[in-house]
Amino acid sequence: MPSKRVVIVGGGFAGYEAARALLKIVSRTGDDIEVVLVNPTDYFLYLPLLPEVAAAVLDPRRVTVSLPATLPGVRLALGTVHAIDLESRKVAYTDPEGAERSLDYDRLVLAAGSVNKLLPIQGVSEHAHGFRGVPEALYLRDHIVRQIELATAADDQAERDARCTFVVVGAGYTGTEVAAQGPVFTAAIAGRHPELAGQKIRWMLLDVAPRVLPELDKRLSRAADRVLRERGVEVRMGDTVEEATGEGVRLKSGGFVANRTLVWCVGVRPDPLVENTGLPTQKGRLVTEPTLVVPGHPEVFACGDAAAVPDLTRPGQATAMTAQHATRQGKLAGHNVYASLTGGQLRPYKHHDLGFVVDLGRGEAAANPLRIPLAGFPARVVTRGYHLMAMPGNRVRTAVDWALDFLLGRQSVQLGLVRGPHVPLDTDSPELPRVTGK
Incomplete structure (x- = not known):
């Protein structure tokens, strides 16, 4: 067993970059730290080009980047997190075949991302x-x-x-x-x-x-x-x-x-996992310190769409829910997680919109x-x-x-896909996530 384990929830822009940054540091230092990435799919999705997939410009495999291939050394746990116990430092998730599994952690990075934003409009x-x-x-x-x-x-x-x-x-x-x-x-x-x-x-x-x-x-x-x-x-x-x-x-x-x-x-809203952590939120996003640490839980970090990270370039506001911020916050999360495990100094997040x-x-x-x-x-x-x-x-x-x-020109052949449970508009889970040990 590794001496320390870091569990990252979510393989989007923030989670992917956090895993990659931490992997680079551990590969260089040789520290006995296991990095586990929990994600429903085995790929990172480059969302900005998704409209070109729908318009038959790009093959869907172009916007999906293999996690095992690009993050060698990171353990992939396929599944969706449905419960977090903050006291015992345990994450529970359900794998694609319905089996219940759990992971202990020394550090937790919440980068669960966002889901479709529904309005109360009939139909x-x-x-x-x-x-x-x-x-x-x-x-x-x-x-x-x-x-x-x-x-x-x-x-x-x-x-x-x-x-x-x-x-x-x-x-x-x-x-x-x-x-x-x-x-x-x-x-x-x-x-x-x-x-x-x-x-x-x-x-x-x-x-x-x-x-x-x-x-x-x-x-x-x-x-x-x-x-x-x-x-x-x-x-x-x-x-x-x-x-x-x-x-x-x-x-x-x-x-x-x-x-x-x-x-x-x-638009989008933070993943329901965030809302049900019992931790302080701001407009549905986890409140964090500028270092991405969740107040009161120095072992928990949050970044990306799931986190209301203070925007030091615009005092009093949180960073926008964009891939640009998520990418840079993920990189900083990897650095700060390692620093917290080894007694290093945590850096605050500050990024000017490009x-x-x-x-x-x-x-x-x-x-x-x-x-x-x-x-x-x-x-x-x-x-x-x-x-x-x-x-x-x-x-x-x-x-x-x-x-x-x-x-x-465009390819216009149908692939025979039909509407089903994998393409719902309402992406909420039937059962809300549970978090204990507030």
């Missing part, structure tokens, strides 16, 4: 498609192809129109990218069906915000809005869905839109690297360059897929 959880994982992206891709192909066989024009209408709710990064990629994808599919010649394919983007990408500079927001409208997307700001049914959606502004596809990209990138497809993007607003082709180059640098693997394969998409 959304039953009829909308979430967008937080590979199964959801693949299902959405299959679903879009299916609707276009079913429209070719429809004799009733009203049914054909409904199947060719796609509604995206949420004009943040993900929703904007999905809405921008959508018309290009559906046009490629419809172009292979002469029966749809002259048929209008309708894409709508809804959000209660006053403008697209409200987090970005107004200039970039206008650039993204322009691209969307040029592609025929109906951009409706200040509006949202009031009710969803199997036949369509009723809008808050009034009126009913007949459709068969509702994509829910409203900007954001939004890929709009077909040579268009919006970006503000180092606060320099870019649009069009220059932004596209920066955006794709950033993604290739940020990905921990599959860079060459991703670049090849981009080249093949440019040269050969």
Whole structure:
């Protein structure tokens, strides 16, 4: 048995980087420290490129990076954590086949990430498609192809129109990218069906915000809005869905839109595990010290979307729930965990925002690297360059897929996926996690 064990909950941006940083230190020092990563899948998911999977630009394997292959020396425990005992320092989890397992720890890193954010709108959880994982992206891709192909066989024009209408709710990064990629994808599919010649394919983007990408500079927001409208997307700001049914959606502004596809990209919230720890939270996120330590529990660290880490560059606020912060917090968590085990000094987290990138497809993007607003082709180059640098693997394969998409176009075959328990919009577990020993 190792002299010390560090258990990391979650293999997203924060958890992955924490494991990698700690592994590098232990490999260099030779300390007898075991690193265990508990995650439902055996891969790290590069979420920013998920819209390109749904639009058939990228193979899903490009955005999934093997944990065993890229973290040699880290023990992978496949499963979902459902209970934490803080007094006995024990984590309980359920593996993919339903077996109950547990792990003792000397240090715990909570990097459970986030899940879909649901609003109390009737019918959304039953009829909308979430967008937080590979199964959801693949299902959405299959679903879009299916609707276009079913429209070719429809004799009733009203049914054909409904199947060719796609509604995206949420004009943040993900929703904007999905809405921008959508018309290009559906046009490629419809172009292979002469029966749809002259048929209008309708894409709508809804959000209660006053403008697209409200987090970005107004200039970039206008650039993204322009691209969307040029592609025929109906951009409706200040509006949202009031009710969803199997036949369509009723809008808050009034009126009913007949459709068969509702994509829910409203936002995210911390994983339910965080809410049920019994530890202090801020807007659902675990309160931490600047060193990522959970107050009152020096053996517990939290980072990423699950943690309300004080933003030392903006006093009084917590860091935003972004991959940029999660990545850097994960690296610091690995360093501070090692320091806490060996008597070293813990460092506080401080990071100035370096900007954001939004890929709009077909040579268009919006970006503000180092606060320099870019649009069009220059932004596209920066955006794709950033993604290739940020990905921990599959860079060459991703670049090849981009080249093949440019040269050969989209693949539109269905994979036979159907909606099931692996692609729910409501990602809450039926049984809430339990934490004892507050």
